[in-house]
Amino acid sequence: MDTTATFWLPSSASTIANEVDGLFMFLVWMSTFFFVLIVAGTILFITKWRRKKGDVGRLDTGPAHNSWLEATWIVVPTLLVLVIFFWGFRTYMKMAVVPGNAMEVKVTGQKWFWSFTYPEGTATVNELVVPVDTPVKLLMSSQDVIHSFFVPSFRVKKDVLPNRYSVTWFEATQVGEYHLFCAEYCGTKHSEMIGTVRVLSDSDYKAWEEEAMFSGEGMSMAEYGERLYTSKACVTCHSVDGSPGNGPTWQGIWGHNQPMTDGSSVTVDENYVRESILNPKAKIVAGYQPVMPTYQGLLSDKEIDALVAYIKEVGGGGE
Amino acid sequence: MAVNNSATTTVQDAPRSALAVPASRDSKGLPHPNYLSDGGKGLWSWLTTVDHKRIGIMYLIVVMAMFFVGGIYALLIRAEHFAPGGQLMNADQYNQAFTMHGAIMTFLFIIPSIPAILGNFVLPLQIGAKDVAFPRLNLASWYVYMFGAAFAVYSLVTNAADTGWTFYTPYSTETGTAVISMTLGAFILGFSSIFTGINFIVTVHKLRAPGMTWFKMPLMVWALYATAIIQVLATPILGITLLLLILERVFGVGIFDPSMGGDPVLYQHFFWFYSHPAVYIMILPGMGIISDLIATFSHRKIFGYKFVAFSSLAIALVSFIVWGHHMFTSGQSEFAVMLFSFITFMVGIPSAIKVFNWTTTLYKGSISFSVPMLYALSFLFKFTIGGLTGIFLGALSVDIHLHDTYFIVAHFHYVMVGGTVMAFVGGLHYWWPKMFGRMYNRTAATIAWAFVFVGFNVTFFTQFILGSQGMPRRYWTFPEEFTRLHGFSSWGAMIMGVGFGLMAITLAWAAFRGRVVGSNPWGALTLEWTHATSPPEPHNFPATPDVAHGPYDYDKVIPRVDEPANAGVGHARPANA
Ligand code: HEM
Ligand SMILES: [Cu+2]
Ligand SMILES: [Cu+2]
Numbered sequence: 047m048d049t050t051a052t053f054w055l056p057s058s059a060s061t062i063a064n065e066v067d068g069l070f071m072f073l074v075w076m077s078t079f080f081f082v083l084i085v086a087g088t089i090l091f092i093t094k095w096r097r098k099k100g101d102v103g104r105l106d107t108g109p110a111h112n113s114w115l116e117a118t119w120i121v122v123p124t125l126l127v128l129v130i131f132f133w134g135f136r137t138y139m140k141m142a143v144v145p146g147n148a149m150e151v152k153v154t155g156q157k158w159f160w161s162f163t164y165p166e167g168t169a170t171v172n173e174l175v176v177p178v179d180t181p182v183k184l185l186m187s188s189q190d191v192i193h194s195f196f197v198p199s200f201r202v203k204k205d206v207l208p209n210r211y212s213v214t215w216f217e218a219t220q221v222g223e224y225h226l227f228c229a230e231y232c233g234t235k236h237s238e239m240i241g242t243v244r245v246l247s248d249s250d251y252k253a254w255e256e257e258a259m260f261s262g263e264g265m266s267m268a269e270y271g272e273r274l275y276t277s278k279a280c281v282t283c284h285s286v287d288g289s290p291g292n293g294p295t296w297q298g299i300w301g302h303n304q305p306m307t308d309g310s311s312v313t314v315d316e317n318y319v320r321e322s323i324l325n326p327k328a329k330i331v332a333g334y335q336p337v338m339p340t341y342q343g344l345l346s347d348k349e350i351d352a353l354v355a356y357i358k359e360v361g362g363g364g365e
Numbered sequence: 366m367a368v369n370n371s372a373t374t375t376v377q378d379a380p381r382s383a384l385a386v387p388a389s390r391d392s393k394g395l396p397h398p399n400y401l402s403d404g405g406k407g408l409w410s411w412l413t414t415v416d417h418k419r420i421g422i423m424y425l426i427v428v429m430a431m432f433f434v435g436g437i438y439a440l441l442i443r444a445e446h447f448a449p450g451g452q453l454m455n456a457d458q459y460n461q462a463f464t465m466h467g468a469i470m471t472f473l474f475i476i477p478s479i480p481a482i483l484g485n486f487v488l489p490l491q492i493g494a495k496d497v498a499f500p501r502l503n504l505a506s507w508y509v510y511m512f513g514a515a516f517a518v519y520s521l522v523t524n525a526a527d528t529g530w531t532f533y534t535p536y537s538t539e540t541g542t543a544v545i546s547m548t549l550g551a552f553i554l555g556f557s558s559i560f561t562g563i564n565f566i567v568t569v570h571k572l573r574a575p576g577m578t579w580f581k582m583p584l585m586v587w588a589l590y591a592t593a594i595i596q597v598l599a600t601p602i603l604g605i606t607l608l609l610l611i612l613e614r615v616f617g618v619g620i621f622d623p624s625m626g627g628d629p630v631l632y633q634h635f636f637w638f639y640s641h642p643a644v645y646i647m648i649l650p651g652m653g654i655i656s657d658l659i660a661t662f663s664h665r666k667i668f669g670y671k672f673v674a675f676s677s678l679a680i681a682l683v684s685f686i687v688w689g690h691h692m693f694t695s696g697q698s699e700f701a702v703m704l705f706s707f708i709t710f711m712v713g714i715p716s717a718i719k720v721f722n723w724t725t726t727l728y729k730g731s732i733s734f735s736v737p738m739l740y741a742l743s744f745l746f747k748f749t750i751g752g753l754t755g756i757f758l759g760a761l762s763v764d765i766h767l768h769d770t771y772f773i774v775a776h777f778h779y780v781m782v783g784g785t786v787m788a789f790v791g792g793l794h795y796w797w798p799k800m801f802g803r804m805y806n807r808t809a810a811t812i813a814w815a816f817v818f819v820g821f822n823v824t825f826f827t828q829f830i831l832g833s834q835g836m837p838r839r840y841w842t843f844p845e846e847f848t849r850l851h852g853f854s855s856w857g858a859m860i861m862g863v864g865f866g867l868m869a870i871t872l873a874w875a876a877f878r879g880r881v882v883g884s885n886p887w888g889a890l891t892l893e894w895t896h897a898t899s900p901p902e903p904h905n906f907p908a909t910p911d912v913a914h915g916p917y918d919y920d921k922v923i924p925r926v927d928e929p930a931n932a933g934v935g936h937a938r939p940a941n942a
Contacts, residue, residue: 054833066762070833073760077753084724084749088742091727092734101664101731102888102926105379106919108729110666119721120714127710127756134760135703141765142699191536192629194694194769198835201766205695207630208535209623212696225844229694229769229837231529233536234456237840335541 059220059245060200065137067201073130141202144215148183151176155186155193155206156339158235159279160226168258169344171279172241174226175258177251181217189339194230197243203229218245235292238282261348271356274349283338286360293338294331300361305332314361319354380913384925385884387898388907394881395802396898404903415500416903421486422800423507427514428482429869431473434521436865438466443824443858446851450842459841460527461542467530469521472551473514475785476643479650480561480596481506483792484589486800488565490893490901491583493574493910498567506560509553516550519543529839531640532607534621534632538614545614548607555600558646562596565589574892576912583891583916584660584673588653591677595642595649595684603639606632630695637688645684647781649677651788652719655744658791659723660917661889662738663730664924667917669722676715683712693764702761709759716752720745735887736810740791743818747783751776754829769839772832778825790817790868797872798886802899803879809871816864823857883927890924891916 051057152163163169186206196203204214228239262270283293303311307330326338387396400418520543528537612618619625621632660667689705754776758764831850885894896910914922
C-alpha cells in the first residue's frame with residue numbers, strides 16, 4: 047500500500063483512506079477534463095472570432111439554441127454526478143458503520159485539548175495511542191463548545207458535541223505518528239488544539255500499555271508530578287518560570303495570598319490546589335478567565351497528590 | 366421600428382437600434398438634464414432622493430467602503446499567514462480578524478453588492494421603467510442598511526466578535542466579545558435586503574414598458590428576479606435565528622446551548638437553512654451580469670436564453686433544500702446525509718448548464734476584449750473551478766476529509782470572489798459610463814484586471830492544496846510543513862490587493878475626470894444603452910421606450926455604437942480625453 051503523501055493528499059494510513067483517495071483523484075481528473083474543455087473552447091472561440099475592423103455592422107449568424115446540445119449537457123453531467131453520488135455514499139456508509147470487534151476509546155474534547163480514556167482505564171492527553179491493524183471506535187463528547195476530531199492521514203472527521211455522544215472509527219494501517227486537529231472553531235487556541243495519533247505495532251502497544259499503567263514507582267512524588275505536568279497538558283496554560291499564560295504561573299505561588307475575582311483572597315495550600323484541579327470554577331483567580339477544565343475523573347488520587355507535590359516544589363513551598 | 370425576421374437580412378436593410386440623443390449638453394459636455402446634476406443639488410438632495418439611480422450610487426459608496434474594510438482584514442489575515450502564528454496578531458486578534466472579514470464581506474458587501482448597487486441602477490432602466498415600484502421603500506432600505514452597518518461597526522471598534530461569520534452556538538453564547546451588536550447588525554441588514562427584494566419583484570411584475578414581455582427581459586433582470594425571491598423567502602429565517610441567539614445570550618433562554626437544555630445542532634440547521642439559499646443570493650445576480658456581458662461583447666444572441674433564464678429559477682427553488690450539506694460531519698442521520706448529498710448534486714446541474722451556454726455563446730461571435738469582457742472571461746475561468754470543486758464537497762466520503770479545511774475556503778472564494786466579485790466588478794466597468802457618462806482609462810483598467818486575475822489564482826488555488834493536505838481553516842497558527850504553501854498564497858493576496866487598489870483609483874478618477882462618452886459606447890441592445898443618455902435623465906427616458914427588439918437580437922438589429930465622436934447634437938466636447 048502506498049502511504050506517502052502526494053501532491054494533493056497527505057499520507058494515507060487507514061483502511062478507508064485509499065477508497066476516499068480513489069474518488070478524490072477521479073474527481074481531480076474529471077474536473078481537469080471539463081475545465082480544459084471549457085477553457086479550450088473559450089480560447090478557441092475568442093481567438094477565432096475576435097472582433098475585426100469590418101465586424102461592426104455585421105449581423106450575428108451563430109445559432110441561438112440547439113436542443114441536442116442542451117440535452118447532452120444536461121444528461122451527461124447528471125449521469126456523472128449520479129455515479130459520484132453513489133461512489134461517495136458507499137464509502138461514507140463504511141465510515142458510518144463501526145465494526146463489531148472494534149476497541150473502544152472514549153474521547154473528550156475541551157478547550158483546548160483532547161483527552162482519551164482507554165479500555166483498561168488509563169488516560170492520555172493530546173495523544174491517542176492505538177495498535178496498528180485494529181479497528182478503533184471513538185466515543186466522543188465535549189465538555190464545552192463544539193470541537194471536531196480530524197486526522198487527515200486517516201481521512202476521518204467528526205464533530206464532538208457537548209451533551210451528546212458522537213461516534214466514528216478508523217483502522218490504522220501504518221505504524222507512525224499523525225496529526226490530530228480540531229476542525230471546528232472553538233476559540234482562542236483552536237489552532238493549538240493539536241494532538242498526535244501514535245500508531246504502534248502490537249508488541250509496542252503492549253509495552254506502552256504497561257508503561258501507561260505506571261504510577262510513579264521509583265520516583266519521588268514531585269518528580270512524578272513534573273511528568274504529569276507535561277503529560278496531562280497543564281503545561282499548555284501554566285508556566286513554572288513566571289512567564290504569562292492562560293492560567294497563573296506556578297512560580298512562587300505556594301503560601302501566597304491569591305486574590306480572587308470576587309474580591310476575596312485565598313492562601314495557596316494543598317486543599318486549594320486540589321480543589322482547583324477538581325473543581326476549577328469554584329474560585330477564579332483575579333485577572334483570569336474561568337477556562338480551566340475540570341480534571342475530575344481524569345486524574346487518580348495519586349496523580350493529584352503528585353501534582354500537588356510538584357506545585358509545592360516549583361511554587362516555593364518545597365524548601 | 367419594424368423587425369425583420371428574415372435570415373437573409375443584409376446590412377443594408379437591417380434595422381438599427383435607437384440612439385438616445387440628449388436634449389442638450391452642459392458645460393462639461395455631459396447630457397442636460399442628467400440625474401447627477403439635475404435631480405437636486407447638495408448632500409441633502411441625495412440623502413432624501415427617491416431616484417433609484419441616486420440610491421444605487423449611495424449604495425455604491427457605502428458598500429465599497431465596506432469592501433475596503435473587509436479587504437484590509439483579508440490582507441491582515443494573509444499577512445499573518447506568511448509564517449506560523451504571531452507574525453502580527455495574537456490568536457484572539459486573528460480570530461476577530463477572520464470573523465470581521467467574513468461577516469463584513471458577506472452581510473455588508475457581497476449580499477448588497479449587485480442587487481443594491483447595480484440592480485438598483487439598471488433594473489428599472491433595463492425594463493423601460495421610470496423607477497422601482499416603491500421608491501420610498503428603496504430609500505428606506507438604504508437607511509436600514511446604514512443602521513445595520515452602524516451596529517456591525519460598533520462591534521468592530523469595541524470588542525470585535527470572534528465567532529466566525531457563522532456564529533455557531535454554544536461558542537457564540539459564551540464568548541466575551543461583542544457578538545450581540547454584530548448579530549443585531551446582521552438582523553437589521555436582513556430587512557434592507559428584504560425591502561430590496563420586494564421592490565424588485567413588484568417592479569418586474571408591474572412596471573415593464575409596453576412590449577417588454579418576460580422573454581424580452583435581459584437575463585440580468587431574470588437573475589435579479591430569482592434573487593429577490595430568495596431574499597424575501599429566506600432572509601426572515603436568518604432574522605429569527607439571530608434573534609433567538611440574542612434571546613439566549615441576553616435572557617438565558619435555553620434554545621441552542623446544551624447547558625441550558627438547548628440543541629447546538631438546531632442552530633446549525635437554522636443558520637444554513639438561510640445561508641445556503643443566501644449563497645445563491647450572492648451568485649445568481651452575478652450570473653445575470655455575465656449573461657449580459659457575454660452577449661454584448663460578442664454581439665451574439667445568448668445561446669439558450671430560456672435555459673439560462675429558467676435555470677436561475679430552478680436554482681432559486683432547489684437551493685432551499687440542500688442546507689444539510691454544510692453539516693455532513695455534525696452527526697445527522699445517514700438518511701438525511703444521503704438526501705442532502707443527492708439534492709446538492711442536482712442543484713449543481715443548472716449552474717453547469719449556464720456555463721455551457723455562455724461558452725457556446727462565444728461561438729461565431731464578434732468578440733471584443735473590452736475590460737468588462739475580460740472580467741466576464743475570468744468569471745468563466747474561475748467559476749468553472751469553483752463549481753467543479755463543489756462536486757468534491759457534495760461527494761460524501763471526500764467531503765468528510767475536506768470539510769472545514771482550506772479546501773472549503775478556496776472553494777467559496779472561487780465562487781464568491783472568482784464568481785460574484787468578478788461579475789460585480791465586470792458590471793461596474795460595464796455600466797460605469799452609463800452611471801457617470803465618462804469612460805475610464807482602458808490600459809489602467811486592463812492592468813488592474815491582470816493583477817487581480819493572477820493574484821486571485823495564486824492566493825486561492827494554493828489553498829485547495831493546503832486544504833486537501835489537511836490544513837484546517839480558522840487556524841491562527843499551523844504546523845511547519847504548511848508554511849511554504851501559506852506563504853505562496855499570501856503573496857498572491859498582496860498582488861490581488863494591488864490590483865483592487867489600482868482598479869479603485871482608475872474607476873474613481875474616471876467618475877470625475879474620465880473622457881465623456883455617448884449613450885451607447887459598447888453597442889449594446891438593452892434599453893439602458895439604446896434609449897437613455899449617459900448619464901440618464903432624472904426620469905430615465907424622454908418618453909416611454911418602445912421595445913422594438915429583444916435584449917440580444919444581434920441577428921436582427923445592428924447596434925449603433927455611440928462613442929464621443931457622435932455623442933449628441935453637434936457640439937460634443939470630449940473633456941479630458
Ligand atoms: C471579495 C469578497 C470576499 C468575500 C465575500 C470573502 C468571504 C469570506 C468568508 C465568508 C470567509 C469565512 C470567514 C470565517 O470562516 O468565519 C472568508 C475567509 C477568508 N478570506 Fe475571504 N472573502 C473575500 C475576499 C477575500 C480576499 C480578497 C482575500 C485574500 C486576500 C480573502 C481571504 C480570506 C482568508 C485567508 C480567509 C480564511 C479565514 C480563516 O482562516 O478561516 N478573502 N472570506
Ligand atoms: Cu477547535
Ligand atoms: Cu450550501
